[in-house]
Amino acid sequence: MEEAPPPPDTKKAEESSTTASSRKLDPEATVPMKTEAEGESPESSSEVEDEELQDEEEKPEVAAKARQKVQASLEAGVKHPYPDWKPGEPVPYAALCKTFSLIELTTKRLEIMAHCSLFLRQVLRLTPDDLLPTVLLMINKLAPDYAGIELGIGESLIMKAIGETTGRSLAVIKQDQKEIGDLGLVAVKSRSTQPTMFKPKALTIRAVHKGLMSIATMTGNGAQGRKVDSIKKLLSAADANSSGKVDITKDKGGPSEAKYLVRFLEGKLRLGLAEKTVIVSLAQAMVAHEAAQKGKVPSTSDIEKSESILKAVYSELPSYEVIIPAMVEHGILNLREHCKLRPGVPLKPMLAKPTKAITEVLDRFEGQTFTCEYKYDGERAQIHYVAKDTGESLSQSTSSATKEVGKGVASIFSRNSEDLSKKYPDILAKLPTWVKEETKSFVLDCESVAWDVQEKKVLPFQQLMTRKKKDVKIEDVKVKVCVFAFDLLYLNGEPVVEKSLRERRELLYKSFTPVEGEFAFATAMNGQELDEIQTFLDESVKASCEGLMVKMLDGEESGYEPSKRSRNWLKIKKDYLSGIGDSLDLVVLGAYHGKGKRTSVYGAFLLACYNPGTDTYETVCNIGTGFSEAVLEELHKALSQIVIERPKPFYAHSSGGQHQPDVWFEPRYVWEVKTADLTLSPRYKAGMKEGVDPSGEKGISLRFPRFIRVRDDKKPDEATTSRQVAEMYRKQESVTKSKGPAVDDDFEY
DNA sequence: TTCGCGGCGTC
DNA sequence: CTCGGAG
DNA sequence: CTCCGAGGACGCCGCGAA
Numbered sequence: 001m002e003e004a005p006p007p008p009d010t011k012k013a014e015e016s017s018t019t020a021s022s023r024k025l026d027p028e029a030t031v032p033m034k035t036e037a038e039g040e041s042p043e044s045s046s047e048v049e050d051e052e053l054q055d056e057e058e059k060p061e062v063a064a065k066a067r068q069k070v071q072a073s074l075e076a077g078v079k080h081p082y083p084d085w086k087p088g089e090p091v092p093y094a095a096l097c098k099t100f101s102l103i104e105l106t107t108k109r110l111e112i113m114a115h116c117s118l119f120l121r122q123v124l125r126l127t128p129d130d131l132l133p134t135v136l137l138m139i140n141k142l143a144p145d146y147a148g149i150e151l152g153i154g155e156s157l158i159m160k161a162i163g164e165t166t167g168r169s170l171a172v173i174k175q176d177q178k179e180i181g182d183l184g185l186v187a188v189k190s191r192s193t194q195p196t197m198f199k200p201k202a203l204t205i206r207a208v209h210k211g212l213m214s215i216a217t218m219t220g221n222g223a224q225g226r227k228v229d230s231i232k233k234l235l236s237a238a239d240a241n242s243s244g245k246v247d248i249t250k251d252k253g254g255p256s257e258a259k260y261l262v263r264f265l266e267g268k269l270r271l272g273l274a275e276k277t278v279i280v281s282l283a284q285a286m287v288a289h290e291a292a293q294k295g296k297v298p299s300t301s302d303i304e305k306s307e308s309i310l311k312a313v314y315s316e317l318p319s320y321e322v323i324i325p326a327m328v329e330h331g332i333l334n335l336r337e338h339c340k341l342r343p344g345v346p347l348k349p350m351l352a353k354p355t356k357a358i359t360e361v362l363d364r365f366e367g368q369t370f371t372c373e374y375k376y377d378g379e380r381a382q383i384h385y386v387a388k389d390t391g392e393s394l395s396q397s398t399s400s401a402t403k404e405v406g407k408g409v410a411s412i413f414s415r416n417s418e419d420l421s422k423k424y425p426d427i428l429a430k431l432p433t434w435v436k437e438e439t440k441s442f443v444l445d446c447e448s449v450a451w452d453v454q455e456k457k458v459l460p461f462q463q464l465m466t467r468k469k470k471d472v473k474i475e476d477v478k479v480k481v482c483v484f485a486f487d488l489l490y491l492n493g494e495p496v497v498e499k500s501l502r503e504r505r506e507l508l509y510k511s512f513t514p515v516e517g518e519f520a521f522a523t524a525m526n527g528q529e530l531d532e533i534q535t536f537l538d539e540s541v542k543a544s545c546e547g548l549m550v551k552m553l554d555g556e557e558s559g560y561e562p563s564k565r566s567r568n569w570l571k572i573k574k575d576y577l578s579g580i581g582d583s584l585d586l587v588v589l590g591a592y593h594g595k596g597k598r599t600s601v602y603g604a605f606l607l608a609c610y611n612p613g614t615d616t617y618e619t620v621c622n623i624g625t626g627f628s629e630a631v632l633e634e635l636h637k638a639l640s641q642i643v644i645e646r647p648k649p650f651y652a653h654s655s656g657g658q659h660q661p662d663v664w665f666e667p668r669y670v671w672e673v674k675t676a677d678l679t680l681s682p683r684y685k686a687g688m689k690e691g692v693d694p695s696g697e698k699g700i701s702l703r704f705p706r707f708i709r710v711r712d713d714k715k716p717d718e719a720t721t722s723r724q725v726a727e728m729y730r731k732q733e734s735v736t737k738s739k740g741p742a743v744d745d746d747f748e749y
Numbered sequence: 750t751t752c753g754c755g756g757c758g759t760c
Numbered sequence: 761c762t763c764g765g766a767g
Numbered sequence: 768c769t770c771c772g773a774g775g776a777c778g779c780c781g782c783g784a785a
Contacts, residue, residue, distance in 0.1 A: 109767055109770080152781080154756055224782065267757090272766090274771060353768095354762080379759060418758070461760065465778055469758080567768080597765095597773065604774060624774030625763045658754070676760095676761085679776065703760080705775060706762055 090204035101255035120285035145417040161231035166190040181599030184259035283310035315563035316341040344395030346413035353567035378449030380415035406432030434519035445487035486522035497560040590661030620686035626707030670714040677703035690726030
């Protein structure tokens with residue numbers, strides 16, 4: 001169907017100034033791909049005709065074919081981009097970096113996957129013990145999220161380490177970062193100006209993982225200094241075998257170890273490769289490896305089967321610590337039997353796709369039954385519980401998270417699988433009051449929402465956020481929380497994710513008892529008509545919710561399958577529908593240099609509203625989304641013309657050194673911006689003197705601001721005024737206030 | 750001991 | 761969380 | 768459609784300087 005992926009450097013007749021590296025892959029890679037592309041006929045002989053030895057002839061599904069094409073081509077020439085190391089020895093970090101570099105140089109997803117899985121195969125073949133750390137380094141992790149291991153390293157410490165390792169001043173490093181927009185490349189550049197003194201031992205994946213892990217676990221006095229020292233050690237050992245200077249404008253800096261070390265520390269590999277792709281690649285690698293051990297080539301159907309197995313298993317049991325050993329031991333095709341959903345290990349929650357109108361929802365679900373639920377404005381919470389008197393036990397891989405609760409043990413996880421058990425001891429303490437006697441084990445999908453005990457209603461998200469996060473004692477919980485449950489994934493020893501939502505919901509209602517202010521079922525409605533939905537949406541907003549979730553109710557499609565049908569739920573948020581009410585016209589006061597793919601343009605901007613009373617511009621938010629690449633180019637061109645040395649005296653902005661934009665502008669351009677909500681802000685100044693904040697210290701800012709368009713027709717002094725912003729804030733507050741009209745007095749809380 | 754700042758999580 | 765780009 | 772990586776406000780936490 002498609003042209004074979006061109007080699008990375010197919011610049012026409014660009015002389016033979018080739019880099020050795022980009023060459024390497026070409027001969028083996030392109031030749032078989034092209035020949036195969038020839039034989040394309042729109043056929044559907046469906047069945048996989050014999051795999052081995054005749055991969056030239058089969059004509060399966062088009063997509064699968066394309067995929068296998070790349071896969072096969074990379075395997076055909078057995079030659080790996082990085083030569084084999086000795087079997088059983090630790091995997092060289094350089095080998096991983098070589099793969100990273102190849103991945104980084106293409107945007108083709110099939111090619112990325114091919115590079116990735118080819119390398120994983122090599123690891124499986126030579127040093128399978130290193131598979132786990134290899135995968136972890138690929139997805140920029142050190143351990144599962146619920147382990148709570150954080151590097152505690154940011155840009156500033158990395159810059160310090162780079163400076164000290166290479167003998168360059170911090171100021172120079174900072175300057176480079178502004179221009180280059182990638183600390184990894186800054187590290188490469190810094191290093192290449194420094195002749196290598198002597199060669200330390202080459203880094204291995206194991207050693208890097210260990211080193212990073214030790215950085216992550218450092219605490220206490222002088223921890224930052226020790227972290228910097230450790231980084232310096234790693235950086236000094238990086239690229240031991242590289243020869244001299246590297247041109248960072250070429251091949252994105254090449255396979256430099258320092259570059260990827262730094263990017264790992266930043267938490268962004270920026271390869272175009274992330275977890276989803278790694279999982280698929282891992283499946284491909286595994287199935288190919290298993291076949292190779294029998295002297296075979298995997299069949300297309302086995303490849304597809306493996307991919308779907310691993311995806312499904314991962315979505316139910318997202319723990320490489322469990323999956324990888326099980327996979328190596330039992331084979332990937334048997335993985336399902338060994339890795340099932342189990343209480344104690346958080347599973348990936350199902351996510352929803354944003355929707356712009358109710359009609360869009362109706363289109364999507366045409367001919368199917370669906371259901372609507374309030375979308376609560378809180379924090380996703382996955383509650384796991386196992387009663388002691390059952391045969392089961394809460395998986396011990398999270399033992400620190402579990403808590404004794406009533407007659408069982410329980411834990412709570414966040415949307416991103418972080419352990420929230422220490423944050424919500426109050427939920428866990430009350431859990432026995434809403435779990436029915438006959439309910440012995442479960443995994444619940446819910447939203448925890450701040451709760452006003454007096455008024456018996458939900459409070460805004462900003463309130464929830466002020467809760468303590470660590471070592472919370474039930475006695476000093478200030479912000480009460482109510483759990484709103486909307487799905488059930490596991491019940492009494494059995495996963496129920498494959499049942500329809502209608503069935504799961506029935507089980508949910510049957511297994512738990514609502515307790516006011518502690519536990520409730522998400523308000524739901526099964527009406528299918530547009531006006532019913534509209535009414536329900538209005539009600540949800542009045543009840544301080546963000547809008548609605550709309551979900552398929554019956555049939556296979558309604559199963560809980562995070563990875564496969566990840567966007568099978570829809571969300572309707574009020575700010576999409578309510579039109580101009582959430583739209584502001586703001587003045588551009590400053591900008592920030594972009595990073596990564598925004599290098600060389602402004603990546604974000606500082607916006608303000610206008611205060612006609614004082615004739616000042618009061619900052620209200622930064623903005624960095626909603627721009628197309630073309631628009632960013634134009635804006636950079638236009639705005640760089642009106643850069644000024646320092647902010648105008650009539651700019652009201654935060655004085656914190658941290659919050660200053662990289663450049664300031666004349667007040668000239670007005671942009672239309674959309675927002676979901678207005679928030680009280682410690683940082684921004686908008687409407688500060690309008691009496692919105694009782695303490696008079698806070699301004700107003702925007703939640704989820706995004707760029708809509710340039711307002712050429714407006715002058716800066718025609719922008720949204722501070723008073724208007726304040727009015728919007730008051731209006732938003734009044735929607736949820738208990739008494740109907742006009743509650744605009746300033747008694748708060 | 751207190752406070753500012755950077756990191757990291759939530760949305 | 762929102763958004764745009766690539767495949 | 769899926770996946771990825773640009774970017775947002777905000778508040779707790781830990782470290783280190785004041």
